[in-house]
Amino acid sequence: MSEASITSGITEDSRSLSLRLKNLGNYLTVRVVPALVVIGILVAIWQITCSRPDSNLPSATTVFEETRYLIENPFYDNGGTDVGMGWQLLASLKRVAIGYTLAVIAGVALGILVGQSVWAMRGLDPLFQVLRTVPPLAWLPLSLAGFQDSQPSALFVIFITSIWPIIINTSVGVRNIPADYRNVARVVRLNGWQYFYKIMLPAAAPYIFSGLRIGIGLSWLAIIAAEMLVGGVGIGFFIWDAWNSSRISDIILALIYVGLVGYALDRLVSLAGYFVTRGTGQ
Structure with missing residues (x-):
């Protein structure tokens, strides 16, 4: 196998890997990140509202501690x-x-x-x-x-x-x-x-x-x-x-x-x- 063909194969593999990583990044950006942001906001609201002394429901941290x-x-x-x-x-x-x-x-x-x-x-x-x-x-x-x-x-x-x-x-x-x-x-x-x-x-x-x-x-x-x-x-x-x-x-x-x-x-x-x-x- 010639050096040129080896170099061409490596370049093609690099492009394929780069494309896969780009697609994965796009998927994470479009699908995963927005969901995580919304979940994070909801958990923060839950923690704040249920941390008050008069709250009837446990906060997020309390739930984790009691169900660990x-x-x-x-x-x-x-x-x-x-x-x-x-x-x-x-x-x-x-x-x-x-x-x-x-x-x-x-x-x-x-x-x-x-x-x-x-x-x-x-x-x-x-x-x-x-x-x-x-x-x-x-x-x-x-x-x-x-x-x-x-x-x-x-x-x-x-x-x-x-x-x-x-x-x-x-x-x-x-x-x-x-x-x-x-x-x-x-x-x-x-x-x-x-x-x-x-x-x-x-x-x-x-x-x-x-x-x-x-x-x-x-x-x-x-x-x-x-x-x-x-x-x-x-x-x-x-x-x-x-x-x-x-x-x-x-x-x-x-x-x-x-x-x-x-x-x-x-x-x-x-x-x-x-x-x-x-x-x-x-």
């Missing part, structure tokens, strides 16, 4: 429900994973049915519109009466809460498949299965993932509220137990974790949708 053990030991286990925040979150995430997965399977299937069939839309859509307005916790007493167990009841609440946006968005996506796509499918004589995975799913995917993003957020909201009532290990019951014990700092820390996990779940579904739709629907 929980932050540094997220996976301690003293038996029963006395476990770290990591175990609490994992227990809630496990319930969400099961209930949400069932909602995705049933929701996409029903959405395709409603989107494909005019009769199904006329018969089921009014029912869906009525049921989706029922608050999540309103289903809990009924599910407890039916299952006679707190765990399947919590899963049912997640399922029934998150399924509606999945059904509605999927059906809208299927109904909005361009007529040209359907005509092409007829011309090339695609059978039902080929039409499903070559035409229908790719065309409706942006709508489906919009429903999935709404659904995962509703799932996380529902399990937090349900766990406050059904008990057991879970971040929702942790918050309720902390309230009963007047551990306000623990509640604030749990709320921060709940928000971060909810944001992570939304980003995860959004990222999956971006790769599946190649960015056309996100």
Whole structure:
């Protein structure tokens, strides 16, 4: 290899590295820095307003001091429900994973049915519109009466809460498949299965993932509220137990974790949708 080619390769690598660093700097400037500035301002306001002697809420520094053990030991286990925040979150995430997965399977299937069939839309859509307005916790007493167990009841609440946006968005996506796509499918004589995975799913995917993003957020909201009532290990019951014990700092820390996990779940579904739709629907 000649010296000129080596020099050219080094120069090209340097340019590539410089471009990557520039893109990283732009990302940090546009996305990260503004968020950190806003968070810093909010924390400062929180610290100032809650440091007064007559404040009913702890300041930011007080919360950190009182919850330091929980932050540094997220996976301690003293038996029963006395476990770290990591175990609490994992227990809630496990319930969400099961209930949400069932909602995705049933929701996409029903959405395709409603989107494909005019009769199904006329018969089921009014029912869906009525049921989706029922608050999540309103289903809990009924599910407890039916299952006679707190765990399947919590899963049912997640399922029934998150399924509606999945059904509605999927059906809208299927109904909005361009007529040209359907005509092409007829011309090339695609059978039902080929039409499903070559035409229908790719065309409706942006709508489906919009429903999935709404659904995962509703799932996380529902399990937090349900766990406050059904008990057991879970971040929702942790918050309720902390309230009963007047551990306000623990509640604030749990709320921060709940928000971060909810944001992570939304980003995860959004990222999956971006790769599946190649960015056309996100």
